[in-house]
Amino acid sequence: MTRTIPVPANNRGLRRSAxxxxxxxxxxxxxxxxxxxxxxxxLLIFVAVFAPILTPYDPIQQDLRHALQDPxxxxxxxxxxxxxxxxxxxxxGTRVDLRIGFLSVIIPFVFGSILGALAGYxxxxxxxxxxxxxxxxxxxxxxxxxxVLVFILGSGEASIYLAIAAVSxxxxxxxxxxxxxxxxxxxxxxxxxxxxxxxxxxxxRHIGPNVLSQSIIYGMSDIVMNIMGVVTLGYLGLGIAPPTxxxxxxxxxxxxFITSHWLQxxxxxxxxxxxxxxxxxxxxxLSEQLSPERRK
Amino acid sequence: MSTPLLEVTDLSISVMGSKARxxxxxxxxxxxxxxxxxxxxxxxxxxxxxxxxxxxxxxxxGVTVSSGSILYKGQExxxxxxxKRRRLMGPEIAMVFQEPMTALNPxxxxxxxxxxxxxxxxxxxxxAAMDLAVSMMAxxxxxxxxxxxxxxxxxxxxxxxxxxxxxxxxxxxxxxxLCDEPTTALDVTVQHxxxxxxxxxxxxxxxxxxxxxxxxxxxxxxCSKLAVMYAGRIVETGPVKDVFxxxxxxxxxxxxxxxxxxxxxxxxxxxxxGFPPNLADRPPGCEFAPRCRYAQAxxxxxxxxxxxxxxxxxxxxxxxxxxxxxxxx
Amino acid sequence: MNQPDVDTAIxxxxxxxxxxxxxxxxxxxxxxxxxxxxxxxxxAGVDLELRxxxxxxxxxxxxxxxxxxxxxxxxxxxxxxxxxxxxxxxxxxxxxxxxxRRIQMVFQDPYSSLNPRISVGSMLKELLLLHQIVPRDQVRxxxxxxxxxxxxxxxxxxxxxxxxxxxxxxxxxIARALAVRPDVLIADEPVSALDVSVQATILDLFExxxxxxxxxxxxxxxxxxVVQHLSQRVAVMYLGRIVEVAETAELFxxxxxxxxxxxxxxxxxxxxxxxxxxxxVHGDPPSPIDIPPGCxxxxxxxxAQDQCRKVDPTLQNIAGTVVGLHxxxxxxxxxxxxxxxxxxxxGAQ
Numbered sequence: 001m002t003r004t005i006p007v008p009a010n011n012r013g014l015r016r017s018a019x020x021x022x023x024x025x026x027x028x029x030x031x032x033x034x035x036x037x038x039x040x041x042x043l044l045i046f047v048a049v050f051a052p053i054l055t056p057y058d059p060i061q062q063d064l065r066h067a068l069q070d071p072x073x074x075x076x077x078x079x080x081x082x083x084x085x086x087x088x089x090x091x092x093g094t095r096v097d098l099r100i101g102f103l104s105v106i107i108p109f110v111f112g113s114i115l116g117a118l119a120g121y122x123x124x125x126x127x128x129x130x131x132x133x134x135x136x137x138x139x140x141x142x143x144x145x146x147x148v149l150v151f152i153l154g155s156g157e158a159s160i161y162l163a164i165a166a167v168s169x170x171x172x173x174x175x176x177x178x179x180x181x182x183x184x185x186x187x188x189x190x191x192x193x194x195x196x197x198x199x200x201x202x203x204x205r206h207i208g209p210n211v212l213s214q215s216i217i218y219g220m221s222d223i224v225m226n227i228m229g230v231v232t233l234g235y236l237g238l239g240i241a242p243p244t245x246x247x248x249x250x251x252x253x254x255x256x257f258i259t260s261h262w263l264q265x266x267x268x269x270x271x272x273x274x275x276x277x278x279x280x281x282x283x284x285x286l287s288e289q290l291s292p293e294r295r296k
Numbered sequence: 297m298s299t300p301l302l303e304v305t306d307l308s309i310s311v312m313g314s315k316a317r318x319x320x321x322x323x324x325x326x327x328x329x330x331x332x333x334x335x336x337x338x339x340x341x342x343x344x345x346x347x348x349x350x351x352x353x354x355x356x357x358g359v360t361v362s363s364g365s366i367l368y369k370g371q372e373x374x375x376x377x378x379x380k381r382r383r384l385m386g387p388e389i390a391m392v393f394q395e396p397m398t399a400l401n402p403x404x405x406x407x408x409x410x411x412x413x414x415x416x417x418x419x420x421x422x423x424a425a426m427d428l429a430v431s432m433m434a435x436x437x438x439x440x441x442x443x444x445x446x447x448x449x450x451x452x453x454x455x456x457x458x459x460x461x462x463x464x465x466x467x468x469x470x471x472x473x474l475c476d477e478p479t480t481a482l483d484v485t486v487q488h489x490x491x492x493x494x495x496x497x498x499x500x501x502x503x504x505x506x507x508x509x510x511x512x513x514x515x516x517x518x519c520s521k522l523a524v525m526y527a528g529r530i531v532e533t534g535p536v537k538d539v540f541x542x543x544x545x546x547x548x549x550x551x552x553x554x555x556x557x558x559x560x561x562x563x564x565x566x567x568x569x570g571f572p573p574n575l576a577d578r579p580p581g582c583e584f585a586p587r588c589r590y591a592q593a594x595x596x597x598x599x600x601x602x603x604x605x606x607x608x609x610x611x612x613x614x615x616x617x618x619x620x621x622x623x624x625x
Numbered sequence: 626m627n628q629p630d631v632d633t634a635i636x637x638x639x640x641x642x643x644x645x646x647x648x649x650x651x652x653x654x655x656x657x658x659x660x661x662x663x664x665x666x667x668x669a670g671v672d673l674e675l676r677x678x679x680x681x682x683x684x685x686x687x688x689x690x691x692x693x694x695x696x697x698x699x700x701x702x703x704x705x706x707x708x709x710x711x712x713x714x715x716x717x718x719x720x721x722x723x724x725x726r727r728i729q730m731v732f733q734d735p736y737s738s739l740n741p742r743i744s745v746g747s748m749l750k751e752l753l754l755l756h757q758i759v760p761r762d763q764v765r766x767x768x769x770x771x772x773x774x775x776x777x778x779x780x781x782x783x784x785x786x787x788x789x790x791x792x793x794x795x796x797x798x799i800a801r802a803l804a805v806r807p808d809v810l811i812a813d814e815p816v817s818a819l820d821v822s823v824q825a826t827i828l829d830l831f832e833x834x835x836x837x838x839x840x841x842x843x844x845x846x847x848x849x850x851v852v853q854h855l856s857q858r859v860a861v862m863y864l865g866r867i868v869e870v871a872e873t874a875e876l877f878x879x880x881x882x883x884x885x886x887x888x889x890x891x892x893x894x895x896x897x898x899x900x901x902x903x904x905x906v907h908g909d910p911p912s913p914i915d916i917p918p919g920c921x922x923x924x925x926x927x928x929a930q931d932q933c934r935k936v937d938p939t940l941q942n943i944a945g946t947v948v949g950l951h952x953x954x955x956x957x958x959x960x961x962x963x964x965x966x967x968x969x970x971x972g973a974q
Contacts, residue, residue, distance in 0.1 A: 187738035191798075194699050194730055195752055195805055196722035205751075209742050339820040439908070454687075455909045483686035484847060485906045488891035510821060513850070513893035540896060554825040556850040557895040561877070565854065567825035571790045 034285025040278030048098050051091040059084060059092040059245040068261060077263050080253055090267055092245035098275070100160055101227035107165040109219050112172025113212065119173065120180030121203050130173065137170040146229050150238050160239060164226055171222070172215050179211035213290035220283030224276040231272055247272060299370045300327040301504050302351070302472060307364035309346050309355070309528075318576045319362070321346050321528045325602070328521075330471070333498065333505040335519035335536065337512060337551075341572055343528040344508045348474050351506070352391045353381050368472070387417040390465035394477040396457040400449040400464075407433070407445025410464045417468045432463040435500075437493045455486035459493070466497055473498060475507045479514065491518055512555055516540055524548045527573055527583040530602055534609035544611040544620050546588045582614065590619050634674035634713070635841045636698065636728070636809055641707035643668040643693055643865075647914070665914050667693040668704065669865035669921075672940055675809065680835045680842040682852035682873070684888070685862035686910050691845050694862070695811045698843065699730045726756050729802035733814040735794035738801075739786035745772070745797055746782035752804040768804075775800045775830060792823035799830060803838075810834065810842045816851065828855055849892050853877055861885045864913055864921045867940055871951035880964055881943055881953035883926045889964075920956065928957055 029035060047054060063083035071078045077086035119130040137145075145167045146160075153159035183189055184207060192206045233239030234248020242249060247268035254264030309321035321343040328334045338344040349355050351366055351373070366373040368389065373381060385391075393399040401409055410429035414420045420428065426445070433441035436459040449457055458478060465473055478494070479487040495518060498505050507519055515522050516536055523533040524547065532545040543549040550568040557563060570587040573579055579586055585595040595614055602612040605620075613619070647663040667690045675681050685691045696702045698709060700720050709716045711727065732738040740748065749768040753759055759767045769779045775796040786794055795815060802810060812831065816824040832855060834840050846852050852859055853873060860870040861884065869882040880886045887906035908925045911917060917924050919934040926933065933956055943951045944959055955961070 187732040187734060188740045190701050191730065191732065191738055191801065192740075194701060194725055194728075195755070195801075196720075196725040197751075197755060201755075206740055206743075210740070339822060437907075453909045453912075483910065484849070485686065485887050485891045486909055487893070489907070491893075511893065512821070513895050516895055517893045551821055552895070554822045555895065556825075556828075556848075556854040558850040558853060558892045559894060559896055561853045561874075565825035565828060567829065568822035569826075571792065571823065572820075 028289060031285050031288055033281045034289055037278050037280070037282030037285050040274065041282055044094055044098060044275060044278065047091050048094040051088075051095055054091060055085060055088040057085040057088040059089045060243045068257065070261070071263070077267060078261060080250075080264055081257070086250075086264060086267065089245040089250060090247075090271060093247045093250060093268060094271065096157075096240060096244060096246045097227055097230055097248075097272075100157060100230045101223045101275070101279075104161050104164040104226045104230075105168075105219050105222050107161070108167075108169035108222075109172055109215065111165070112169035113176045113215050115169070116173035116176030116178075117180050117203060117208065117211070120177035121184055121199070121207065123181075127177070131177070134170045134173050137167065138174075140167075142167055142225065143229060143232060147233065147236065147238065150233055155233075155238050155241055157240060160230060160233065164229060168222060168226070171218060175214050175218055176211055179214055180207055183207045183211050213287065216290065217283050217287040220279050220286065223279050227272060227275055227279075231268075299367075301330045301332075301369060302328040302506070303365075303367040304347070304351070305365045305367070307347065307350065307366065308362045309343070309350055309359060310362045312358045312360075313576065316576070317362070319528060320359070320575055321350075323602075324364070324525075324528075324530050326523050326530065326533060328472070328504050328506060331499075331502055331504055332521060333495070333507065333519045335515035335522035336506060336508045336525060337510065337515050337522055338525035339510055339572065341527075341575070342525040344510075344525045345476055347525070348391075348476055348506060348508045351472075352385065352389060352474050353378075354391065386413050386470065387468045388470055389472045389474065390468070390470040391474040392458075392461050392465050392476065392478045394480055396454070396461040397449060399461060400457065402449055404448070405446050406449060406452065406460045410445075410460065410467050413464065413468045428467060429463070432467050433460065435493075435497060436460075436463045436466075437489060438463070455482055455490060458482060458490055462490070462494055462497065466501060466503065469501050470503055473503045473505050475505065477509050478507075480509070480511070487514075494518070512540075512551060513558075524551070527578065528575060529583065529612065530610075531584065531612045532610065533602070534606075538606075538609060542620070544605050544609060544616050545613050546590050546619065547584045550587075550589075582612075590615060633676045635677045635711070636675040636843075637708075637710040637713070638671050638673045638694075638698070639708045639710070641668050641671040641694065641697060641709065642666075642705045643690075643697060643702070644705050663914075666865050666916055667913060668697065668707075669916065671707070671862075671865070671867055673860055673867055673870065675841050675843050676858075677841055678835070678839050679858060680831070680844055680856040682856035682859045683843055683845045683862060684847060684849060684852055684859060686847060688864070688910055688913050689862040690865040690913070691862045692813055695730065695813045695843065695845050698809075699728050699811050700725060701730075722756070726805045727807055728809040728811065729805060729807040731795075731799055731802050731810060731812040731815045734818050735791055735798050736818075738798045739794060741786055744783055744785050745800075748801060749782075749804050752801065756805050758804070758806060771800045771804055772797075774803065776826070790823075791819050792826060795819060795827050796830065799827075799834075803834070808841060810840050811845070812842060813845045814847065815844075817847070824851070831855060849877075849888060850895075861888065864911065864916055866921060866954065868922065868954045869952070870940070871953075875951050879951075881951065881958040881961060882922075882955045883928050883961070884922045885953075886961075886964055887925075920954075922955075928955075928961065930957070932956060 066079050066083040067081050069075055069079040075085050079085055080089070115130060119127040146163045149163035149166060150159050153162060189202060189206055192202050230239055231248035234246045235252045237252060239248055240246040250268040251265050254261070258265050304327065305325045307321060307324040308319055310317045310319045324347055336344045336347060346355065346359065350361050361374055364374065368384065400406065407426060407429045410432055411425035414428050415422065415425040430441045430445050433445060438444050438456055438459050444452065444456065452460065479490050482490060491514065507515065509515055519536050521534065522536050522539060523530045524545065525531065526547045532539060532543065532548045539548060540552065543552055553566040554568055556565060568587055573583050579596065581596040581598050582600050585591040588595065592615060598614055600612045600614045602610045605611045605616050645665040645667060647665055671694055683691045683694065693702065697704045703718060716724065746768060749771060750764050753764050753767055754761065768782060772779065772781055777793065777796050777800065781797065786797065789797065816827050819827060828851065831842060831844065835842050844852065844856055856873050858870065858872050859876045860867050861882065862868065863884050869876065869880065869885045876885065877889060880889060906925055911924065919936055920929070920938055923929040923933040936956060938954045938956045940952045940954045941958070942948050943953055
């Protein structure tokens, strides 16, 4: 270099406010899947909550004089063989199935995720032990295990929760463990450790939020699985005890009249499909929303 | 001057975004003479790799040449039938990539991979092509080439793999060799060997070289002419020696003064403030103006064109004459 | 071997070794005939000291173990054997909060070294409170002070890492390391992932941290031109061992190990006059699984003699120099011909 180069005064400090604003952060309502899922699930929750107000009929009280009626102004979808209004039972069924579907995810989600995080983070013999147990549980199909457990524990909502929790924690453990093993080698996690932070802080503040999204998204699909499980149990006559309105047992009740009163068996099935779709959309939307690029 | 081997004129390349097309290369023109070694320098996102890939018809999905012309030996490559264009690759034009592991077939012995081209394009028999492969490997400095020809890519070190890539690229004696950061992933001592060998081989085979890199020193070592790219445009071209000694564009000057020079350890490093523009949202006027220490009022409104500043040298700066009052070196 | 000087050395390394046992499959164990050593030697006895307030560059090629040494020093991996001493006292295997604060690391890739979900402000706040660097009501002021120190503005506090460019992220990563007020900074190739025009700003920053804050910096790099610019001393590493240490000017003027010479001669040059055309070293660095007997550089060395293939040389002070100025692990260090980059500049051998 033969020539001297003028250095402008502002060149050394470089203290410009230079945040990249180019990648505008999109607000949540532009996320189509999320909005669609929220609408569907929101509607279902609404009818579940307000079922007692929305229909004048009782879901359990039999009225044999009006048994097996066709759809009419009084009974939009007709009545079943005990004279109960189908619509009423559908709405009350939403209460049961949605409640079990969502609640049954919580225990396995929390327990499985924590166990997986600990196993992945600390490794060693603890990891080996946990993963062997997980392998054992994974060897059996989900529904078969749940049915067997409910059969042993006896029917009723409590045993359904127990059975599902006992079987489905393994998936969360496996997912979170894998994510933690990758995340703990990331520079920012190593850096956090090197700054003298405790294991608990590193694990729950720095690793946790970054690995949990996978688990949450899986949880959404798990809700669908669990609803299917409850419905299947109901259909097999194992789940919720009979007079209670529940989609599975409604399908069971309705199937003997499938040729004459087909709405009885198909409507609960349709609701299962709609619920699954709503939950899946919600899951897709969440997975997009939870990626760090999108957050505000 | 006779027809250059490669002549790129007003080349623009754009990528299809979610909403709009973004031009990532705009109005790029340069030419490469037979036997010349041409360097294309720029930072990440300057469009240098895309320019190179467009010559080899290897643009990734969604990225297309939107206008301009690429003449190879006077023949237009843009719009040429794919089949005809493919037939040029190998015997006429060959490419060496940055990461040989992804460019080599992992389940095929390297000797056979090198021999494939000569068998197809030069019509050599299996054994003759294999002999050629082994001799090419020897010429690229691979020790014990007969044994190594039987190895699979993963059994070789990074330096050897890159040599295999070069042997493969040169096996059909192409007239134009395109290199995309071929030594960036290599260690210093290995980089030095590979560059030397690449140079020697190109000389022996009379092949021209287009060498894309971000490393100015590597260009200085390897090339005779260069073009400096910034934000998808060429901002300066000329003979390497002259440009390094006496840059005629503020960006080139900035690059040279911000990089440490081994021969001048005492020289202060002068960083270029700021960072390159977002190509989807280019600033008006000269793209470099917001970072330029010499920028004047008209720089942010007028788009400079690449114009001759000296015989054989071009610069795309509105104020070249004032900033670099012309002492000829 | 130089005695680590307690007065000047802030970080001492004595015979640091790190080997990894490579897991052999059941099949490999079954076919014992192949009889390969299944051990990877990342560090093969490193002796080095980082002096108080200096920038020491650690250079070497991939597989030389320079990053492993850096990680060993900050304690993110444990050494298999050897002693790391801090201010003359050996470091315990498990460092407490206070001790880990003293030695901080800056990573190569600024895209993975910052937590994408934590804003710059809360990242700094967490560190400041964790180590009680300042009282709670001064956290914001201190954060701004740190950001200004690395050339960033106050408005970075509320931003997330994804909103910054690579160079800015690296500044924030340096701010993260500085927040806990360390004495030693281990920088692992902190500019290699950055664009050329941005590198200089980060190098400047390191220089000012050393000069103005008196930090001791171990700067791990493969680019000798960068090292020459920044450091007071240079240690050259080859296959898990330090082969030469000297003050920067001395090392580049008078390298006393053939590998160092090869490295210097391989540097691509910036000026047209100094293009180096000759081949300087042959072959690739060998694998750390399979370290050659005798001097580890002997298979590639043009000066190697029979004894070089038998005797594994240790790092020795160069005869005739002040202790600690220049040491080399070459048996023939004293006999090497005069080395000059000027000669190459003129194109003569």
